[in-house]
Amino acid sequence: MSIRFRSRVPEGWTVDSAVRPFRFPGGEWHFAWPERETPVSAVLTGAEPDDLVLLALWADVARERGVRSVAYIPYLPAARADRGTPFGARVYANLINAAGLDEVVVFDPHSPVAPGLVDDVRIVHSASAVRDAVFGRHGLPGDYVGIIAPDAGARDRATRVAELVGLPVFTAEKHRDQATGALLSYAPPTLPAHGRLLVVDDVCDGGATFVALAESTGVARERLTLWVSHGIFSGRADRLTEHYGEIITTDSHPGARRPEIGARVIRLHPYLIHDDTSPGDPRNERGNER
Ligand SMILES: O=P(O)(O)OC[C@H]1O[C@@H](O)[C@H](O)[C@@H]1O
Numbered sequence: 448m449s450i451r452f453r454s455r456v457p458e459g460w461t462v463d464s465a466v467r468p469f470r471f472p473g474g475e476w477h478f479a480w481p482e483r484e485t486p487v488s489a490v491l492t493g494a495e496p497d498d499l500v501l502l503a504l505w506a507d508v509a510r511e512r513g514v515r516s517v518a519y520i521p522y523l524p525a526a527r528a529d530r531g532t533p534f535g536a537r538v539y540a541n542l543i544n545a546a547g548l549d550e551v552v553v554f555d556p557h558s559p560v561a562p563g564l565v566d567d568v569r570i571v572h573s574a575s576a577v578r579d580a581v582f583g584r585h586g587l588p589g590d591y592v593g594i595i596a597p598d599a600g601a602r603d604r605a606t607r608v609a610e611l612v613g614l615p616v617f618t619a620e621k622h623r624d625q626a627t628g629a630l631l632s633y634a635p636p637t638l639p640a641h642g643r644l645l646v647v648d649d650v651c652d653g654g655a656t657f658v659a660l661a662e663s664t665g666v667a668r669e670r671l672t673l674w675v676s677h678g679i680f681s682g683r684a685d686r687l688t689e690h691y692g693e694i695i696t697t698d699s700h701p702g703a704r705r706p707e708i709g710a711r712v713i714r715l716h717p718y719l720i721h722d723d724t725s726p727g728d729p730r731n732e733r734g735n736e737r
Pocket residue numbers: 527557597598600648649650651652653654655656657
C-alpha cells in the first residue's frame with residue numbers, strides 16, 4: 448500500500464489520517480473513517496492497483512462529508528502507455544476518474560496524453576524542483592555547462608530547466624524497436640569538452656536509456672548528473688552508478704529508494720502542496736488548507 452490520507456482535526460491541524468484500511472475475507476477493501484477527521488487530501492505514490500480502490504473509497508467519504516477531495520498522484524500510472532491497444536493511459540485515467548475527485552495533481556507526466564484524459568487535473572512541471580535540487584534556489588549554473596535531453600520527447604522538460612538556469616540544451620536521438628521497446632541505437636549530440644552536464648528526463652525504469660546515453664557520449668562519470676522525476680529503478684538500473692556521479696529523483700515512486708542506486712531523493716510535497724499545514728511545520732497557520 449502506497450497511499451496515505453491527510454485530514455483536518457478539530458484542533459485545526461492537518462495531520463496524517465489515523466484510518467486503518469483492511470480487507471474483508473472476500474477480498475474487498477474497507478475502512479472505518481475516524482469521526483473526528485475531515486478528509487483533506489490523498490497522496491498516492493507508485494502504481495499499486497489496490498491504492499486506486501482505496502482512493503475511491505476515501506473520495507466517497509469526502510463526498511458524504513461535503514468537502515473537496517484532492518488527490519496527489521505525482522507518478523501518474525500508465526502515463527507512458529500513451530498509445531496503442533490496450534490504451535493503458537485511458538484505462539488508468541478512467542479508474543482515477545471513477546473516484547469522482549475534485550482535483551488530481553500530477554508531477555512531470557511522460558506526455559500530455561495521460562493527464563489529458565484525467566478529469567480536473569493539475570500538472571506540476573519538474574523545472575523548479577530540478578533547479579532547487581541541482582543548482583540551488585538561485586539557479587546558479589556553477590560548473591554545469593549544459594542540460595541533456597535523452598530524446599526528442601524529453602526536450603520540452605529539459606528546455607524548461609535550461610531556461611531557468613541559463614544553460615544550453617543538447618538533445619540526443621534515441622531509436623527504439625516499436626514492437627519490443629528494445630533500444631536500437633543512440634546518436635549523441637556534440638557536447639562541450641569540459642564542465643558538468645545534467646541529464647533530465649521523466650522516468651528511469653530499467654535504466655537502459657541512460658546507460659546507453661552515457662556510453663554513447665563517452666562523458667566521464669564525474670561530469671554527468673542524472674535527474675529523473677520518477678525513479679522506478681527496476682532490473683539492472685544499478686548499472687547507472689557506473690556512469691553518473693550523482694543520481695537525483697523524487698519520492699513519487701517506491702522504487703526511488705532502491706539502495707544499490709543511492710539516489711538523492713527529493714521530497715515532492717512542497718512542490719505539489721502549497722496549502723498544507725501540520726504541527727511542527729514552520730509554515731503552519733491554523734485552518735489554511737482547502
Ligand atoms: O530506459 P529505461 O530507464 O528503461 O526507460 C526510461 C525511458 O523510457 C521513456 O519512456 C522515458 O521517458 C525514459 O526516456
